Amino acid sequence: MEEVQVSGAPIIVVLIFGLIGLVGVGLWLWSLIHCIQNRYLTDSNRMIGVILICVLSLLGSLVYLFLPRESEPQR
Numbered sequence: 001m002e003e004v005q006v007s008g009a010p011i012i013v014v015l016i017f018g019l020i021g022l023v024g025v026g027l028w029l030w031s032l033i034h035c036i037q038n039r040y041l042t043d044s045n046r047m048i049g050v051i052l053i054c055v056l057s058l059l060g061s062l063v064y065l066f067l068p069r070e071s072e073p074q075r
Helices: 009-037 043-056 058-066
Strands: none
Touching: 009 043, 009 058, 043 058
């Protein structure tokens, strides 16, 4: 019988990718909640932001994060 040796490298890779995935989900959730509660956005901009974040997932969150911000409420 052959002995199977498992090194620690696969576990570390899984943990790193798991942490990256967790951070990505956290960023997605934060940007979605921030977009919904952002009082500086008009209703149409808020709807576009939510659709953008939901459809494009992490890419939509990054786009929302780097969009220019208004300093006064739009209402």
